Amino acid sequence: MEDAFDAIVVGAGLAGCIAAYVLAKEGAEVLVIERGNYAGSKNMTGGRLYGHSLEKVIPGFAKEAPIERKITKEKVTFMTDDTGVTLDYHNGRDQSTIEESYTLLRGEFDQWLMEKAEEMGAQFISGIRVDEVIKKDGKVVGVMADGDELFANAVILAEGVNPVLGEKLGMVQPKVEADVMAVGAKELIELPENVIRDRFNVEGDEGCAWLFAGSPANGLMGGGFLYTNKTTISLGVVCGLHDIEHSSKTVPQMLEDFKNHALIKPLIEGGKLLEYSGHVVPEAGIHMVPKLVDDGVLITGDAAGFCLNIGYTVRGMDLAIASGEAAALAVLKAREANDFSAAGLNTYQDLLNDSFIMKDLNLYKGLPDFMQNPRIFNQYPKMVADIMQSMFTVDGSASQPLRKTIMKHCKEVGYMNLIKDGFKGVAAI
CATH class of the missing domain: 3.50.50.60 (FAD/NAD(P)-binding domain)
Structure with a gap:
């Protein structure tokens, strides 16, 4: 032409x-x-x-x-309104450039x-x-x-x-269904570089990526996230669009409550809000290609x-x-x-x-349906927190075998639910 x-x-x-x-x-x-x-x-x-x-x-x-920081710390937290149980991984190994990830x-x-x-x-x-x-x-x-x-x-x-x-x-397709999208809200919070290093226990250009499941999305499908930059923190929440109508909180309120959680508040204390933004995120994987x-x-x-x-x-x-x-x-x-x-x-x-694109999308094609399970974002974070509280609380009463302590809290979710969700979760990943 x-x-x-x-x-x-x-x-x-x-x-x-x-x-x-x-x-x-x-x-x-x-x-x-x-x-x-x-x-x-x-x-x-x-x-x-x-x-x-x-x-x-x-x-x-x-x-x-x-780029802002190279990720060397990974954290995943199961969070309730007043507790948090965190899996913390520090990668101190040498990585090739294709293995590295960064905040930006x-x-x-x-x-x-x-x-x-x-x-x-x-x-x-x-x-x-x-x-x-x-x-x-x-x-x-x-x-x-x-x-x-x-x-x-x-x-x-x-x-x-x-x-x-x-x-x-x-x-x-001209009409995007709510169950294939999520809506997020994020803030950029400024903190001195030395404060970020101290609070997140990182050195030099090291950084932290932190995901939260449970209360950040009001117990609905979604969660919270935190990324460390050089002199700022990227902090936000994401909630499935189809769940918004069932929520007792708006997404901005979810973010505000997340910021004031006892686990998060000390991390951003003294920070200055630089930017606030919202975004829609595709969540259905291969099903919406x-x-x-x-x-x-x-x-x-x-x-x-x-x-x-x-x-x-x-x-x-x-x-x-x-x-x-x-x-x-x-x-x-x-x-x-x-x-x-x-x-x-x-x-x-x-x-x-x-490429990895279609291979990964096909590998995890069952995950979006599995993530619709409300127990993942509500009952399971509470179960994990309750188990940890029982393990670390000493009140003078006779101790029980750890097995019984764990089974007691698992029973609250339901053994059949645990088995069923376990099989579905393994099949989805």
Whole structure:
């Protein structure tokens, strides 16, 4: 097509920037359109990046990227309104770069990634919304942005968790069901660097990733999270969207109560609130992956539902990066063959199927249904806390065998429930 880009990428998040980087590096003419004022402007304050997929694209990226801290401490806490039982893991072993993970602030990190793509020759336009996808003879041939028609051999939709254009094309179901989404609220809290090191027992650039199940989401599906940055804490809660109507608290109230929990309050004491944000998160795994390829168009990142919540860890950024790379490679192969039809772009689906993305999504395909079980977020945290309280309370009465103490609290949940949930949980992971 005359005066057409090889590819137009809609969205300058991780998936979009990586797609642009890979395309431009190979000499493709690529344009990225971002409706925010800059790359990362619409992203929440921060989170955790598993570095393997970006390390593959930009080896040694962590030496120059604006990462915050390298994760060396993992914590998982079962929390009730007034107790907390924590599993704490410290990794002091040497790791290869593909094994390392980092905390980061997306506003800074995405801008850096955009600049890397620009260095390769990609063009970026920010502050512009793509209103429509242009089709000709049933094939996507470009986009309509701010009244201008822009043409491309292929369009990569990396528009995030609300894929409006994907819905208009009929590739994404137009009505998102509440049971496949979660809603989150997060705060960025400033603390002196030495205070963060002391409170979380970390040294240098070490950091902590901490997940909480139970009371943070008001006993509903979801939980709390905390990530340490250089001079800030990313703290928030997530709750299944379908559970909101059953909740006695709003999500902002959940976050406020979480901040005031006896376990959390001392960790953020004296902190200064810098940012507050909300976000919707895809939670259904493989069950919400849409049609990914059509004539002249591909869908990637959060828009494709590429997110994994497996309880003890939450992943989305590494999937977005790998899927953005796969989309770019598919476009490059289609350019070689001069075939941008669905068949010509289907290398994208093949690359995804061969990657960890689809393999992991399929591995954990039963987990979203299992996570609907309210006992996981209500009765089990209480059971664990009650067992620990009985073990560590000495009041002068005669002690009982530990076996009986544990069985007493298990009975409150129900032995059959424990057995049934145990089998389902093992099958789901």
